[in-house]
Amino acid sequence: MDVVVAHNRAELVKARGEGRLALVPTMGALHEGHRSLIRTARRLAPQVVVSIFVNPLQFGPGEDYSRYPRTFDADLEVCEAEGVGVVFAPAVEDMYHPDRQVGVSAGEMGTIVEGAVRPGHFDGMLTVVLKLFNLVRPDVAVFGQKDAQQLALIRRMVADLDVPVEVVGEPTVREPDGLALSSRNRYLSAGDRVTALALSRALRAGQEQAALPGATPTLIRGAARTVLDAGAPGLALDYLALVDPATFAEVGDDHRGEAVLAVAARVGGTRLIDNVMLELDPS
Structure with missing residues (x-):
């Protein structure tokens, strides 16, 4: 029909x-x-x-x-x-x-x-x-x-x-290389698309840090920021935030439970956002 x-x-x-x-x-x-x-x-x-x-x-x-x-x-x-x-x-x-x-x-x-x-x-x-x-x-x-x-x-x-x-x-649907699907991805040049992968790599770094014993929001943000600083020439960061999923207020180092690691940046003339859900000290 x-x-x-x-x-x-x-x-x-x-x-x-x-x-x-x-x-x-x-x-x-x-x-x-x-x-x-x-x-x-x-x-x-x-x-x-x-x-x-x-x-x-x-x-x-x-x-x-x-x-x-x-x-x-x-x-x-x-x-x-x-x-x-x-x-x-x-x-x-x-x-x-x-x-x-x-x-x-x-x-x-x-x-x-x-x-x-x-x-x-x-x-x-x-x-x-x-x-x-x-x-x-x-x-x-x-x-x-x-x-x-x-x-x-x-x-x-x-x-x-x-x-x-x-x-x-x-859940977010991603390309095989990790880039989150977005209608704006069509604006990315080949070079911009390579740069854009730093967003998902940074989020993965934050996830990996969150899984380690003694992980804190400060360490998680630091792990993600290191990836963005080292591997993304031409990427203009708007924010990297670790927030409460219900209120989107930044979490402190005493936070336990779920949190959203969110990032937004401009790559060339295109603005992209991405995020992942984390669990801090679920025990």
Whole structure:
């Protein structure tokens, strides 16, 4: 069966069936990581809606909104191959009223780590996610863990605002050499791509350090930073942070339990993010 494309609210209402429904929100330029999210969604619900919308509210001045990859025809082929029932692909004017005034605030959690580098980004992200939840009315929504702070904030929004949607996080999908899949990877030159591998190598170094007896957050950050400093000429680091997975506050050396080691950097003209989950002294 061909995928049904809905471009506005009325078409979405007509296309949406009854029964349990899973939503996979995307900005398009679909890759194997998105396929993984769709496959999880299909396991969770008989109906799957994939949204494709490049959200202007989450791009700041000088960011890549205008050149963000838009590959709609190829995205439809991916959705059809993966058995998606409905693609919701609204225009900006169908998502936002021209005199829009009300949005979602990400609070203090939206101003740290990634939010400190991209002010307002998470407000725009949460606003569009809440709108998608209200329009699609899914029972469950599936997101990738590569955007770990985004996932944590969506879970916090759902809890704080009593949004009746189950939020599921899927592990990051990587290339065989370790590079996290991203729609922005297509911007990397051959040389940039080699440089970009320092991000996943640094995260692995942090993981290996965390597995050693007596590992502390300071030692973990140091192991990752050594890789970035030594092996990544042309890489401009935005941050390397070891944070609480629920709040994204930096953890101290007395921290025990789960933590997220997160990194963001510019390689050439492309900004990349990545992270891994660690366990400190699980005993």
